[in-house]
Amino acid sequence: MWYQQESEDIQISVRPLYCRTDSSPKENLYVWTYDVVIRNNGQETVQLLNRFWRIVDAGNQTQEVHGPGVIGERPIIEPGCEYTYTSFTHLPTSYGKMVGHYEMISSEGRSFKVDIPEFDLQLPVRLV
Numbered sequence: 001m002w003y004q005q006e007s008e009d010i011q012i013s014v015r016p017l018y019c020r021t022d023s024s025p026k027e028n029l030y031v032w033t034y035d036v037v038i039r040n041n042g043q044e045t046v047q048l049l050n051r052f053w054r055i056v057d058a059g060n061q062t063q064e065v066h067g068p069g070v071i072g073e074r075p076i077i078e079p080g081c082e083y084t085y086t087s088f089t090h091l092p093t094s095y096g097k098m099v100g101h102y103e104m105i106s107s108e109g110r111s112f113k114v115d116i117p118e119f120d121l122q123l124p125v126r127l128v
Contacts (some may be wrong), residue, residue, distance in 0.1 A: 005117035009042030052101040058093035
C-alpha cells in the first residue's frame with residue numbers, strides 16, 4: 001500500500017514492506033523496508049538537505065531520526081522529475097508508525113519543509 005501527500009509542490013509517496021527474512025519475532029526484532037518517491041511537481045529545481053523521522057512502536061516508545069540527506073545523498077530534483085530511494089527501520093514490536101518531513105531548498109534560495117505522510121508499519125495479514 002502506498003501512502004501519499006503533497007506539500008509545497010512536492011509529492012511524497014511511501015510504501016512500507018515487512019521484511020520477514022531480517023526479522024526475529026522471538027527476539028522482539030521486526031524489520032521494515034520502505035520505498036520513497038519524491039516528485040517535484042513545481043516549477044523550481046529543489047534540493048533535499050535534511051530529513052526528520054518520528055517512529056513510534058506499539059508500546060508508544062518514540063525514537064526520532066534526523067540528519068543530512070537520505071541514504072548518504074542530498075538529491076537535486078528538477079521540475080517534473082522524481083528521486084526514489086529505499087531505506088529501513090526496525091522496531092521491538094510488530095506494529096508501529098512513521099511520520100516526518102524533509103527540509104529542502106529551492107534554486108531561488110527559499111528554504112521549506114515537505115511533509116512525509118504518516119504510514120503504518122504492520123505485519124501482513126497472512127502473518128498475523
